[in-house]
Structures are given as C-alpha cells and as structure tokens.
Amino acid sequence: MAEARQVDVVVVGLGVGGEEAAGRLAAAGLNVVGVEHRLVGGECPYWGCIPTKIMVRAGNALAEARRIPGLAGTSTVEADWAPVAKRIRDEATDDWNDKVAVDRFTAKGGTFVRGTATITGPGRVRVGDEEYTARRGLVIATGTAAVIPPVEGLAGTPYWTNREAVEAATLPESMLVLGGGAIGCELAQAYARFGVRVTVIEGSPRLLAMEEPESSAVAEAALAADGVLVRTGARARSVAHDGEFQVTLTDGTVLTGEKLLVATGRAARLSGLGLENVGLDPAARFLSTDERMRAGDGVWAVGDVTGNGAFTHMAMYEADIAVRDLLGQGGPGADYRARPRVTFLDPEIGAVGLTEQQAREAGLNVQVGYVPLNQTSRGFIHGPGNEGFLKLVADHDRGVLVGGTTAGQSGGEMIAAVSVAVHAEVPVSTLLSQIWAYPTFHRGLGDALKALA
Numbered sequence: 177m178a179e180a181r182q183v184d185v186v187v188v189g190l191g192v193g194g195e196e197a198a199g200r201l202a203a204a205g206l207n208v209v210g211v212e213h214r215l216v217g218g219e220c221p222y223w224g225c226i227p228t229k230i231m232v233r234a235g236n237a238l239a240e241a242r243r244i245p246g247l248a249g250t251s252t253v254e255a256d257w258a259p260v261a262k263r264i265r266d267e268a269t270d271d272w273n274d275k276v277a278v279d280r281f282t283a284k285g286g287t288f289v290r291g292t293a294t295i296t297g298p299g300r301v302r303v304g305d306e307e308y309t310a311r312r313g314l315v316i317a318t319g320t321a322a323v324i325p326p327v328e329g330l331a332g333t334p335y336w337t338n339r340e341a342v343e344a345a346t347l348p349e350s351m352l353v354l355g356g357g358a359i360g361c362e363l364a365q366a367y368a369r370f371g372v373r374v375t376v377i378e379g380s381p382r383l384l385a386m387e388e389p390e391s392s393a394v395a396e397a398a399l400a401a402d403g404v405l406v407r408t409g410a411r412a413r414s415v416a417h418d419g420e421f422q423v424t425l426t427d428g429t430v431l432t433g434e435k436l437l438v439a440t441g442r443a444a445r446l447s448g449l450g451l452e453n454v455g456l457d458p459a460a461r462f463l464s465t466d467e468r469m470r471a472g473d474g475v476w477a478v479g480d481v482t483g484n485g486a487f488t489h490m491a492m493y494e495a496d497i498a499v500r501d502l503l504g505q506g507g508p509g510a511d512y513r514a515r516p517r518v519t520f521l522d523p524e525i526g527a528v529g530l531t532e533q534q535a536r537e538a539g540l541n542v543q544v545g546y547v548p549l550n551q552t553s554r555g556f557i558h559g560p561g562n563e564g565f566l567k568l569v570a571d572h573d574r575g576v577l578v579g580g581t582t583a584g585q586s587g588g589e590m591i592a593a594v595s596v597a598v599h600a601e602v603p604v605s606t607l608l609s610q611i612w613a614y615p616t617f618h619r620g621l622g623d624a625l626k627a628l629a
C-alpha cells in the first residue's frame with residue numbers, strides 16, 4: 177500500500193451533512209478529502225426530500241383540482257405519473273448522476289474520492305488501496321439506511337424501499353406499505369392520488385406515532401379521504417411473493433398488493449466503519465456527540481448518524497457547528513429545543529419542540545391551547561381542504577412555549593412562527609400582544625395562545 181497522504185480533514189459520507197461540511201472546510205482553505213460511495217448529495221436530493229416533495233406537489237395539484245366542484249365550477253382531472261417521473265429524473269436527480277455536486281465540491285478546492293471509507297486509526301481512513309491521514313480530524317456523516325424488519329419471508333422478495341418508490345417510471349396498480357411514519361404516509365398519499373390502491377400497515381396504534389395524537393388523526397383522515405386503507409396496530413407475520421405480494425398479519429388477515437414498500441424506519445449502519453479503531457462503539461445505534469458535534473478525540477459526527485433527528489435541516493445545522501469548531505470559530509453549540517419537522521401530507525403537519533406528552537413526561541407545568549382550523553375565519557373561507565388544527569404547548573412556570581403543531585394548508589410554513597417563539601423563548605405574554613394578520617391561517621395561533629389552559 178502506498179504511503180498515507182497527509183491532509184487536514186477527511187469527511188466520510190458526502191450526503192447533506194458531509195457535503196456541507198466538506199465544502200465549507202475546503203472553501204475555508206483546508207486540505208479536505210471527501211469520500212462517498214454512492215452519490216454526492218446523499219439521500220435527500222436523489223431518493224428523499226426533493227423527489228418525494230415533487231410527488232407531493234403533483235398530488236396536491238390533483239387534489240386541489242378535485243376540490244373545484246362546490247367551490248368554482250366543475251373539473252375533470254386525469255392523473256398522469258409521466259411528468260412526475262420526468263421531473264424527478266431530469267430536473268431533480270439528473271438521472272441519478274452527481275457530476276454537478278462533485279464539481280461543486282472540487283471547485284471549492286476539495287479532493288473527491290469515490291469509494292467506501294474505513295477508519296483504520298486516529299485520523300486515518302482507508303479507501304481501497306489509498307490511505308489518508310487527517311491532521312485536524314475526521315467528520316463522519318454516513319447517514320442512515322432503511323431498516324428491513326425480520327418478518328418471515330420478507331428477505332428475498334423484491335420489496336421496495338423509498339429508493340425504488342422514487343425511481344418508479346410507472347406506477348403499480350396497488351401497493352402495500354409497511355410502516356406508517358413520515359415516509360409511509362407521504363408516499364401512500366402521493367401514490368394514492370395517482371390512482372394506486374394503497375394499504376398502510378402500521379404496527380403501533382396510530383400513524384406518525386412520534387407526533388401529537390391529533391396529528392395522527394389528521395393523517396389517518398387525510399389518507400382515508402384519498403382512498404388509502406389504513407391498518408393501525410397491525411403487525412405483519414409473514415410475507416410471500418408470487419408475482420404479487422401477500423402480507424399475512426398477526427390476526428390472520430391477508431393483504432395483497434402488486435408492490436410492497438418497506439418504510440419501517442431508518443438506522444445508522446455503524447458496524448464496518450472501523451469505529452473501534454478510534455475508540456468508538458461500532459455496536460451503538462447512533463454516534464453520540466457533544467454540543468460541538470464531537471463524537472470522540474479528533475472525530476466529529478453530523479446528520480442522521482447522530483440520531484438527533486433524521487432531517488436535512490438537522491444535518492445542515494450540525495455540519496455548521498462542526499465546521500465552526502474545526503475552524504476554531506466558536507459560536508453557539510447544538511441546541512435541540514426548537515427542532516422543527518414537517519410531514520408533507522395534505523394537510524401538511526408542521527411541528528416543533530415538545531409534544532404535550534413529552535412536555536408532561538419532562539415534568540413541566542403544561543398548558544395546552546388547541547384550535548381546529550375550520551373554526552378560524554380563514555379555515556371557514558377556505559372550505560374544502562381546511563382540515564387541520566393548531567396546538568401550542570407551554571411551560572406555565574416559565575411562561576414560554578416549548579412546542580407546537582400546525583396542521584393544515586401551509587402547516588409547514590405556519591410552524592415557523594412557533595419555531596421562533598420556542599427557539600427565542602419569547603414570553604407568552606409578549607406573543608399574546610402580537611398582531612396576527614386577518615384572515616390568515618396563522619392568525620389561529622393568536623386564538624391558540626388565548627386558549628392556553
């Protein structure tokens with residue numbers, strides 16, 4: 177093996193977090209090697225956020241057109257997946273080619289290496305026959321991969337994960353979805369709106385189980401309105417495939433579908449990375465980090481791999497903190513109190529901070545303000561498609577909001593106001609004196625604040 181090449185930093189995995197960290201460090205003048213074995217940009221642009229939101233946008237256009245009767249005349253809607261698949265292939269993913277992203281990184285002065293990185297010792301990384309020694313340290317940004325549950329018969333069948341669902345040039349006639357979290361729900365609704373017969377099988381008693389129960393109810397009603405059959409509290413006992421999928425539930429029910437999408441969560445794959453060579457536990461679920469994103473001596477970790485929230489904005493946020501630390505620039509450390517998330521259903525479900533239950537479990541003196549969207553002026557005006565609610569969670573003792581959910585049209589936009597309040601700890605008394613424009617959806621936040629009790 178050739179002598180190890182001396183550099184400043186090696187970034188392992190150039191998904192959202194790694195690309196941001198590597199690009200920023202290279203632009204700052206450091207000698208940076210970025211290693212990626214698939215596509216630079218990672219899950220979000222090629223199989224995650226961007227293509228799935230292109231599907232959601234298209235599905236929402238169909239749904240809105242179907243709301244014309246009763247509001248504005250008549251409409252005839254004929255769904256066609258071809259423009260969606262074309263946008264995903266041509267505009268979003270460049271036919272799953274990352275040349276533009278690689279060039280963007282190298283133009284900043286970074287060295288790109290395509291391959292699988294293994295950590296061989298402190299500051300040392302091997303990719304194929306090459307070895308690199310990083311003077312300042314390593315950034316681990318290896319993301320997560322789909323978890324495939326150990327259901328009898330599932331392995332070996334041609335099941336889909338989000339990757340195949342995103343790459344589909346044509347749609348199946350029917351699809352079973354195992355898992356009713358963010359991926360399962362978003363893809364179920366998008367596919368259903370294009371005429372696919374979709375069944376969601378969720379093991380826990382409700383969809384979007386990590387969110388407010390009201391969010392789960394909204395999600396379930398929205399999917400049902402689009403013709404999706406939702407089976408909650410249902411576990412798959414076995415899977416068989418003979419041209420079509422048969423999923424047998426633990427209660428004996430047999431569900432069939434042309435495709436089976438497995439959307440049962442994602443996990444960091446830490447074994448095989450060589451973490452033991454830098455004193456870290458390869459059997460851990462995630463890489464735990466301090467407030468500077470340090471996972472160990474000379475090792476930083478950012479993005480999904482840290483387990484602090486598998487969202488693109490979290491990967492970008494953590495990359496910024498690691499970059500500042502590596503460059504000795506100081507600034508604020510990681511603070512997860514106001515972590516926002518949006519499930520892109522129609523209605524959109526925005527959320528930030530703690531749910532009511534999480535706040536109670538944290539021992540806070542909880543107050544809740546809840547307003548159904550259809551009871552606000554804008555909800556009334558909007559009519560069809562006005563499902564949703566606003567829910568605020570306050571810590572009465574400190575007089576601040578600690579969380580909130582904004583479900584409805586623009587729910588993902590409305591959450592911004594609650595995020596500011598939670599992040600900046602704006603006193604509830606100050607928020608109560610705020611002027612909210614009429615007749616907006618977000619004006620309902622004023623009502624929810626008044627309802628805090």
Ligand SMILES: Cc1cc2nc3c(=O)[nH]c(=O)nc-3n(C[C@H](O)[C@H](O)[C@H](O)COP(=O)(O)OP(=O)(O)OC[C@H]3O[C@@H](n4cnc5c(N)ncnc54)[C@H](O)[C@@H]3O)c2cc1C
Binds near residue numbers: 189215217294479
């Ligand atoms: C269907 C779907 C929809 C989503 N929608 C949204 C959304 O709307 N909004 C949102 O905020 N988030 C969304 N997410 C989550 C978002 O995609 C992730 O949070 C984000 O991609 C995390 O970035 P990351 O850099 O941590 O990891 P990744 O993007 O997974 O990148 C990690 C990279 O590391 C590479 N890698 C791994 N191991 C090695 C190795 N040993 N050597 C070299 N390279 C390696 C991988 O190939 C990969 O490119 C979605 C995810 C999915 C699956």
Ligand SMILES: NC(=O)c1ccc[n+]([C@@H]2O[C@H](COP(=O)([O-])OP(=O)(O)OC[C@H]3O[C@@H](n4cnc5c(N)ncnc54)[C@H](O)[C@@H]3O)[C@@H](O)[C@H]2O)c1
Binds near residue numbers: 385
């Ligand atoms: N809009 C967004 O920001 C967005 C969209 C998609 C994904 N994501 C990110 O990706 C992550 C992964 O998404 P996901 O939907 O795969 O995971 P998830 O953890 O959100 O949901 C997985 C669901 O599958 C269920 N489940 C697990 N095993 C099961 C089984 N054997 N049978 C039936 N149900 C089972 C779980 O109870 C859970 O509800 C999300 O948590 C989120 O961080 C974000």
